[in-house]
Amino acid sequence: MASFVATGMTEYTIEFVGTGETITCEETETILSRCLEEGIAQEYSCRVGMCLACSAEILDGEVTQPAARGLTDAEAERFALTCMARPQSDLKLDRGVYPPSIDAEHTAVSADD
Numbered sequence: 884m885a886s887f888v889a890t891g892m893t894e895y896t897i898e899f900v901g902t903g904e905t906i907t908c909e910e911t912e913t914i915l916s917r918c919l920e921e922g923i924a925q926e927y928s929c930r931v932g933m934c935l936a937c938s939a940e941i942l943d944g945e946v947t948q949p950a951a952r953g954l955t956d957a958e959a960e961r962f963a964l965t966c967m968a969r970p971q972s973d974l975k976l977d978r979g980v981y982p983p984s985i986d987a988e989h990t991a992v993s994a995d996d
């Protein structure tokens with residue numbers, strides 16, 4: 884029978900502004916995986932930090948996301964790729980807000996048409 888042992892890991896609270904959704908997330912878990920466990924309809928696609936579909940704007944708090952390769956350094960200060968980001972503090976996030984480079988990519992594709 885499975886038992887859960889206190890691991891001493893730090894658990895943070897994540898509030899999604901505008902939706903009333905609040906979850907807890909350990910420092911070792913990705914925000915996206917916790918959203919999926921909690922039934923929160925966070926969008927995602929690649930799950931490897933490239934497509935930006937899982938983006939959320941960071942309104943308050945800190946994340947670590949060294950594998951968020953789809954973000955520029957400047958964007959990584961303001962946006963979390965939830966498939967890669969792990970909390971470093973309690974967070975306030977705005978789900979479904981995308982960094983500017985997602986538009987740049989879209990524009991580049993359209994220009995080729």
Ligand code: FES
Binds near residue numbers: 931932953965966
């Ligand atoms: S799902 Fe593609 S960057 Fe997160």
